[in-house]
Amino acid sequence: MQGGTRRVGTMTDVHRRFLQLLMTHGVLEEGDVKRLQKHCYKVHDCNAPVEKLEDFINNINSVLESLYIEIKKGVTEDDGRPIYALVNLATTPISKMASDFAENELDLFRKALELIIDSETGFASSTNILNLVDQLKGKKMRKKEAEHVLQKFVQNKWLIEKEGDFTLHSRAILEMEQYIRETHPEAMKICNICHSLLIQGQSCDTCGIRMHLPCVAKYFQASSEPRCPNCNDYWPHEIPEVFDPEKHREAAISRPSKKPSRSRQH
Amino acid sequence: MLQKPRGRGRPSGQSEREKDWGRGGDCRAARGGVAEEAPSTSRGVGGSSQGARRAEASPAVGPRSQQQLELKVAELVQFLLIKDQKKIPIKRSDILKHVIGDYRDIFPNLLKLAAERLEYVFGYKLVELEPKSNSYILINSLEPVEEDAELRGDQGTPTTGLLMIVLGLIFMKGNTIKETEVWDFLRRLGVFPAKKHLIFGDPKKLITEDFVRQRYLEYRPIPHTDPVDYEFQWGPRTNLETSKMKVLKFVAKVHKQDPKDWPAQYCEALADEEARARPQTVGAAPSVGTAEGRRGKGTG
Numbered sequence: 235m236q237g238g239t240r241r242v243g244t245m246t247d248v249h250r251r252f253l254q255l256l257m258t259h260g261v262l263e264e265g266d267v268k269r270l271q272k273h274c275y276k277v278h279d280c281n282a283p284v285e286k287l288e289d290f291i292n293n294i295n296s297v298l299e300s301l302y303i304e305i306k307k308g309v310t311e312d313d314g315r316p317i318y319a320l321v322n323l324a325t326t327p328i329s330k331m332a333s334d335f336a337e338n339e340l341d342l343f344r345k346a347l348e349l350i351i352d353s354e355t356g357f358a359s360s361t362n363i364l365n366l367v368d369q370l371k372g373k374k375m376r377k378k379e380a381e382h383v384l385q386k387f388v389q390n391k392w393l394i395e396k397e398g399d400f401t402l403h404s405r406a407i408l409e410m411e412q413y414i415r416e417t418h419p420e421a422m423k424i425c426n427i428c429h430s431l432l433i434q435g436q437s438c439d440t441c442g443i444r445m446h447l448p449c450v451a452k453y454f455q456a457s458s459e460p461r462c463p464n465c466n467d468y469w470p471h472e473i474p475e476v477f478d479p480e481k482h483r484e485a486a487i488s489r490p491s492k493k494p495s496r497s498r499q500h
Numbered sequence: 501m502l503q504k505p506r507g508r509g510r511p512s513g514q515s516e517r518e519k520d521w522g523r524g525g526d527c528r529a530a531r532g533g534v535a536e537e538a539p540s541t542s543r544g545v546g547g548s549s550q551g552a553r554r555a556e557a558s559p560a561v562g563p564r565s566q567q568q569l570e571l572k573v574a575e576l577v578q579f580l581l582i583k584d585q586k587k588i589p590i591k592r593s594d595i596l597k598h599v600i601g602d603y604r605d606i607f608p609n610l611l612k613l614a615a616e617r618l619e620y621v622f623g624y625k626l627v628e629l630e631p632k633s634n635s636y637i638l639i640n641s642l643e644p645v646e647e648d649a650e651l652r653g654d655q656g657t658p659t660t661g662l663l664m665i666v667l668g669l670i671f672m673k674g675n676t677i678k679e680t681e682v683w684d685f686l687r688r689l690g691v692f693p694a695k696k697h698l699i700f701g702d703p704k705k706l707i708t709e710d711f712v713r714q715r716y717l718e719y720r721p722i723p724h725t726d727p728v729d730y731e732f733q734w735g736p737r738t739n740l741e742t743s744k745m746k747v748l749k750f751v752a753k754v755h756k757q758d759p760k761d762w763p764a765q766y767c768e769a770l771a772d773e774e775a776r777a778r779p780q781t782v783g784a785a786p787s788v789g790t791a792e793g794r795r796g797k798g799t800g
Contacts, residue, residue, distance in 0.1 A: 250623035251642050257581070257622075277645050297621055302574040322578050332582075 242300075243293035247278045253294065256305065256320050261391050261405035264316040264479070291318070308408045311356070311401075311434050314448030314477035319408045334390060337372030339383045343392065345370070346384070350401055351414065351421045356434030357399035360384065402433050425449055426463055441465035451476045564603070569610075575599050576614040580626065580638060587714040589635035589737070629715060630736045637715075639740055658699045659706060662691070663716055666707060668751040670717075670732055671744060672765060678722070679730040682707070711735075743776065744769035 251274045256262060262270065268287055275284050285293075291305050298304055302323040309316050331340060345366045349358035360381070367380045375383070384400065387393040391405045402410070411431045414422050425432040427449035437444045443464040445453065451474045454460040460469035564572075579599045583590045600607050615626040624638040669685055670677050683693050691697055693704040700706050708730070711717045715737040721728045745759075748769045752759045760766050 245621055247623065247642055250621070253622055254624075254640070254642065300570060300574070301577050301617060301621065302571065303578065334585075 241296065243296040245294070245297055248274045248282075249290075249294050249297075251277060252290075253320070256318070261317055261319040261403070261408075264318065267318045306408045308404055309446075309448050309477070310404045311407070311432075311446055311448070313474070314446075314451060316477075316479075317404050317408075319405045321409045323412070331390075331392065335383075335386070338370045338375050339386075341371045342367070342375065342380055342383055343387060346387075346393065346400060347402070347410075347414075348418070348421075350433060351418050351423075356432075357396070357401045360395075360398050360400065363400065407431060407433060427453055436469075436471045438462040438465060438467065439470050440467040447474045448477060450474060569603075569606075572599070572603055573610055573613045573617065576610055577617055580614060580618065580636070581622070581624075584624070584638040587637075587737075589629045589633075589637050589715055592634040592636070595636075627740060629740070633736075637737055637740065659710075662700055662703070662706065663711055664747065664750050665689070665754075666711070666717065666732070667734060667738060667742070667747050668754070670734060671747050672751060672762070675733060677732050679708070679719075679732065682732060716741075744772040 252271060255270055255274070256267070259266075264287075271287060271290060272284055275282060284290075291307075295304055304321055304323060305318055306321045307316060307318050331343065335343070342363070346358055346363045349362055349366075350356060363384065364377045364380050367375050367377055384393065384395075388395050388400075388403075391403045393400045393406070394403050414431060423432045423435075423444050424430070425435060425446045426443040427445050430446075432444050432446055435444050435446045436450050441462060441464050443462065445463075450469075450471070453463065454469065454473045455476055460473055461467065462469055576595070576599050579595065580590060583594075595611075596604060596607065600610065603610060611626075618624045618626050618638065619641065623641045625641055626636055627639055629635045629637055665686070666682060669682060673681065686692075686703070691700065691703050695703075697703050707717070708719055712719045712735070715735040717735050717738070718733040719730055722731050744765075748759045748762065748765050752761065759769070
């Protein structure tokens with residue numbers, strides 16, 4: 235972003251409908267965003283050529299800037315799928331959740347977030363999270379209820395569950411990076427390649443630096459003998475594949491219950 | 501342009517500060533750009549314990565910087581967007597408490613600016629639910645299209661169908677209907693008050709509590725009935741979001757007939773259309789944003 239010099243774009247009903255629908259989703263994968271864009275053009279203006287997604291979004295962002303809102307692009311931490319989320323920069327991200335959740339539920343989220351950030355793997359087990367229900371602010375919560383609340387966080391795309399363990403959804407990472415940097419400066423981990431917040435990834439056994447899986451994939455894409463970018467020691471993990479939208483599309487068609495069964499690494 | 505200061509005629513008695521802010525459109529120039537530098541002027545919506553990002557004491561009096569004011573409008577816009585998702589009218593007192601804080605003296609102005617941005621950027625009109633009700637709702641200016649629902653995928657939309665059926669029923673039966681009649685009708689569609697429904701969950705709660713709280717329906721006991729029976733009417737949100745003509749067309753479509761096949765209702769809907777087209781009488785305009793705010797569309 236280049237500050238005040240940038241030209242502010244123009245909003246039409248195409249952009250407005252796009253924003254409205256993106257807002258109801260909170261987060262969308264790139265393919266869905268493109269479909270959404272096409273849909274909005276079709277509804278309002280059949281003849282206009284569909285603008286390149288990047289330009290389309292830049293245009294909207296230039297208008298959103300003065301509202302401290304942004305359509306942010308990110309990638310999923312496990313397999314690097316590109317995603318887009320409408321994030322707010324003016325109020326704390328927890329406040330965005332405040333309309334959907336009660337005080338004790340929000341506190342449960344904070345506790346889970348802390349466990350996830352402090353963990354070595356980027357995952358917190360449901361048992362560990364549920365053990366904290368007695369310490370929650372606000373109304374008393376039973377473990378059974380807490381389990382239900384955790385599922386609500388998953389449904390609303392704040393958390394992801396994998397076999398009883400929880401990690402942050404990419405949407406939450408996009409929305410909360412700044413917040414986490416401020417509230418957990420010590421505990422948070424940074425990717426050695428892209429220098430963004432890292433929740434799950436791989437780490438060097440020797441010097442301890444960490445890398446996102448998609449960053450690992452890109453960084454070692456061409457190397458036959460991967461070495462740590464920091465200490466040059468042998469990189470001891472399996473190198474994931476670079477995300478390929480073409481392949482992903484095929485996979486999605488042949489296997490509509492898309493659930494990328496990646497092994498968890500750290 | 502983000503927003504033209506469309507002829508904001510301002511009484512002359514206002515402070516310098518307000519005039520500055522009123523120029524709105526060019527305040528962007530004053531902003532250094534990225535949001536990280538932005539001091540949050542409030543603790544945001546209910547996140548108080550997390551708190552005050554770079555809590556900067558906002559001055560109780562004295563001039564506020566363009567940036568502070570712009571941020572305040574941004575917070576207000578976000579607050580309204582978030583609160584509206586629940587479809588429960590947003591109380592003025594809640595806005596004051598959670599967002600406005602020390603900026604109370606310029607609240608009307610902030611609200612107006614927020615309304616302008618909501619409409620220009622998102623296509624939502626901010627309107628007061630009823631005159632002097634001190635609660636606000638957002639009305640979608642974009643006509644809903646069927647594929648929206650498909651793309652939206654998740655929650656929310658299926659209940660709109662049930663709501664439209666109930667609204668249609670109320671209108672066709674002369675604008676007031678007994679609760680027992682509603683259930684007699686819905687039972688034929690496989691919706692029972694006391695039975696959990698696959699899509700609607702608890703239909704009794706949805707209709708007599710949720711739709712009522714969202715102000716789509718009015719629900720009250722009929723006097724002198726024993727055991728007490730209740731009746732339904734349209735709530736104020738319904739009149740803002742949709743119209744008699746739209747509901748009649750919906751009913752006609754369901755029956756695969758023409759709206760004119762119900763002459764009495766058709767005349768009533770036409771009269772309603774005409775009344776809506778007439779300019780607002782002074783004092784009755786609930787709109788905060790623009791003068792034509794009353795013309796809501798769709799059932800969001």
